[in-house]
Amino acid sequence: MTASVVRTRSGQGPGGSWEFALAGPHPRLRPGVLSYRGIRLAMARPRRRLETPIGASTLLLGFEQPVRISRAGQTSDTLVSVYCGPTTTPAVGEHGGRFSGIEVLMAPWAAFTLFGTPQHELVNRTVDPDDLPHSLGRPLGELAGALAALPCWADRFALLDDALTRWRDAGTPGSERVAWAWSSLVRTGGAIPVPRLAEEVGWGVRHLENRFREQIGLGPKAAARVLRLQRARRLLAEGLGVAETAALCGFYDQAHLSGEFKSMTGCTPREFTQARRLPGQTPPAADRLNGEATSLVLPPRHDDWSGPGAHFSKTGRVG
Known part of the structure; x- marks a missing residue:
């Protein structure tokens, strides 16, 4: 397949450097697969983000470093690659400051085709995608490794187009x-x-x-x-x-x-x-939906900060 046009945004400052690469999937995968986002972070300190519910399912193929994801009332998950279906509750994701991978956003019905798993079993959950059935014929961790080994984002997105097309064609037909x-x-x-x-x-x-x-x-x-x-x-x-x-x-x-x-x-x-306007918020490319406000950067755990998103309460709310 022909590689998609890739838009790359990057920056550097006292807190470290970041790079986001945004691209659309091949037309054959649309409208089910919505977007690709390549991520490369090299920050001077750990990062925490409050992620709010969006109308999409998320597949994160991590290249090496794990992320820890927490939801109120649930045990935290520490994973290199992550699948998260539709949610109605917020989550906090955190990593040690260095992170790289590709995030794939898809319509929930497309995730049903790719995984063949009843999606109600995955609501408000974070799971290792290798624990779900799929048709790639190899662990998704191997796909993530192959993506990481390629020299540029355009090549990675082209490989992802090929893999997801094969996966979809062999998947469970949806309605x-x-x-x-x-x-x-x-x-x-x-x-x-x-x-x-x-x-x-x-x-x-x-x-x-x-x-x-x-x-x-x-x-x-x-x-x-x-x-x-x-x-x-x-x-x-x-x-x-x-x-x-x-x-x-x-x-x-x-x-x-x-x-x-x-x-x-x-x-x-x-x-x-108001929190979106505070110093330290990363650029819009850090949001899961391009051009939309979906997340907040939170202080590291050791900070004593009582603003929105500081911690999960027993009621399942944040702040």
């Missing part, structure tokens, strides 16, 4: 109706009512819910919550006020938006947007 319903939710920012969505795909609400849980992981109502939150974060990052954002995204009022925001990110909208 076109589920993919269409998911696309409708994404297109409307989660605003389309579930009964109307079911009617448009020709299913009853209960059947739609069952198929969503199998191939998306979340039910359509929960998926719509995540997509509304995602749109709200984007609008807030663009400078819109909380009240206007709430109205545009279909929340009942400003209090409803604030409650949903706190439940799924651990921060209020005001805390999140």
